[in-house]
Amino acid sequence: MRIAIDAMGGDNAPDEIIAGALESIEFLAEDDQLILVGPQDVVEPRLPSQKSRGTTIVIEHAPDRIGMDEPPVESLRKKPKSSISIAAKLAKRDRADAVISAGNTGACVAALQMRVRTLPGVNRPGIAVVFPTFEGPVTICDVGANIACKPINIYQYAVMAGIYSKNLLGIQSPRVGLMSIGAEDAKGNEVVKKAREFIKSDKKVNFVGNIEGRDIFNGVCDVAVCEGFVGNVILKLTEGLVDGLFKAIKHELLEEKLRLAMKFKPIMERIYKKYDYNEYGGAPLLGINGTALICHGSSKARTIKNAILAAKKCNNENINGKIVEYLSETSVRTPNGQTD
Amino acid sequence: MRIAIDAMGGDNAPDEIIAGALESIEFLAEDDQLILVGPQDVVEPRLPSQKSRGTTIVIEHAPDRIGMDEPPVESLRKKPKSSISIAAKLAKRDRADAVISAGNTGACVAALQMRVRTLPGVNRPGIAVVFPTFEGPVTICDVGANIACKPINIYQYAVMAGIYSKNLLGIQSPRVGLMSIGAEDAKGNEVVKKAREFIKSDKKVNFVGNIEGRDIFNGVCDVAVCEGFVGNVILKLTEGLVDGLFKAIKHELLEEKLRLAMKFKPIMERIYKKYDYNEYGGAPLLGINGTALICHGSSKARTIKNAILAAKKCNNENINGKIVEYLSETSVRTPNGQTD
Secondary structure, eight states, X not given: OEEEEETTOSTTTTHHHHHHHHHHGGGSOTTOEEEEEEOHHHHGGGSOOHHHHTTTEEEEEOOBOOOTTSOHHHHXXXXXXXXXXXXXXXXXXXXXXXXXXXXXXXXXXXXXXXHSOBOTTOSSOEEEEEEEETTEEEEEXXXXXXXXXXXXXXXXXXXXXXHHHHHHHOOSSOEEEEEOSSSSTTOSOXXXXXXXXXXXXXXXXXXXXXXXXXXXXXXXXXXXXXXXHHHHHHHHHHHHHHHHHHHHHHHHHHHHOHHHHHHHHHHHHHHHHHTOGGGGOSEEEETBSSEEEEOOTTOOHHHHHHHHHHHHHHHHTTHHXXXXXXXXXXXXXXXXXXXX | OEEEEETTOSTTTTHHHXXXXXXXXXXXXXXXXXXXXXXXXXXXXXXXXXXXXXXXXXXXXXXXOOOTTSOHHHHHHHOTTBHHHHHHHHHHTTSOSEEEEXXXXXXXXXXXXXXXXXXXXXXXXXXXXXXXXXXXXXXXXXXXXXXXXXXXXXXXXXXXXXXXXXXXXXXXXXXXXXXXXXXXXXXXXXXXXXXXXXXXXXXTSEEEEEEOGGGGGTTSOSEEEOOHHHHHHHHHHHHHHHHHHHHHHHHHHHHHOHHHHHHHHHHHHHHHHHTOGGGGOSEEEETBSSEXXXXXXXXOHHHHHHHHHHHXXXXXXXHHHHHHHHHHHOSOOOGGGOOO
């Protein structure tokens, strides 16, 4: 398997990205290849000698870099030789089976959408993020690839995230919830109501109906589907709230007694570790004709290593083949390939 | 001031609701009146004698009750004599200046929207919820009154929630953020982008631009505006995540040592108390021609008492008068009173 890694993506690039790639090597098969995409003169000095690395790691020269805050589409146009752009091109030209980036998420999604086609039967790709909750992992799709979302897209997210949850996380019959603002059928906006009809009409989906925001964390579903705007707010709100809450706890503990705070520290660290999404190594962009994992901007070596292993697993489990097969058999589709 | 209280609304009705009303009395002025709306034979026995309560507390008979999970509009049609419906009617007929309910939120909003008109200049009302964060209180509007939201509605939420934040929470020049999926101008869906233009064009709004989910908790804004679907997900997600996280912490602590867990308990309780939204007594439905506070279904006496005091404060600070004055002077409006 050939995995292209955006060596320049993220707050800790290139050092942590390259370190993560190197850490993954012991888990790779002999015919696997990592393609580090970035400026030759930046990447090369950070690698073992050409001789010792053999063909397991190769460099694809990409002199440019898209910053984390640059406007995605515009920066892709201006910087065709950026690491993200070149990585997507490798996938397009069948020179890479997977793409991994911790860089500008918008640019990464846009590059892949523009260059790599969607799978047969898929109208729009969606980003799936696994939330490690107290009740188990919950896969949320979409968290920001598609903010002009149609009902058929949400149905396809239910299918794709379900296949991902089953094959990557080992959940036999993932319970799928549709994010809304109340449990009753009649709740939700027009897109949600129509999506509900689509999902309900597919008896192969283990559909638990509408869910509310709180249900992500109370064990009622394994998969939650929503349009990208809502999913993105959910993702970032969760990050911000967890940080804020830990900050509040720390503050209260320090007001109390330093000794008690010290005792509590390892417990907080254990919780952090147990619910650490870095374990999952990145969020797959489901529905494109290839494997793509988008990592958090703050990713360190471990996340990148885990993303490489996740890409391998997606490939081994043939996630894309299963999505194509499922959607070729479903009766839920829009007439004449319309997108809504 | 005459405050109608839905005695039958919420999981702890009628006991906690009536207890809260009684607790508030010592803080009321002589000419204030509480109107408890519910079945005479249920409410009456829970009150002090007619003689001792005088005209401070009166009962408005409403034999019916809308359950927490009933479909709002349908149940209002079927139960015109429900406590929520009658409370809204009192406001409509100018027999009450304020309405308070911990009952079915959808039914409560629908009843008020149908019966009580919006303020001059307001197209659609919005529910504002105050989030107590580590960095201070953040007012979020709308959290579910309006899920077919137009850009002009979001602008008006910015104005109304700003006035609320300033006059009720004492924040001199509230910083207003627009919920989106990235800080750049170009981010967001069409409704958000247009709302951004509206808000930006009003120089009297202290607009900090687009915010993301995480920004609710990191002190960048005092007011966050969004459409009701997104706001409702934010509200319920926050509830669920806080519960889930505390559950996880408790679990880890108990795995550790019972003694340590016991030491940590009062700290958690202090945090709970400090960030307890019950302090704020309920969420105002901003923009209707009257004062309405919608309380959480799990409200206990203290919340109801605080809601009564909040209603008084809204009245004393003339929130509605200030909203009307502001909107009569703004140049941001849709032509010919169109709603978008």
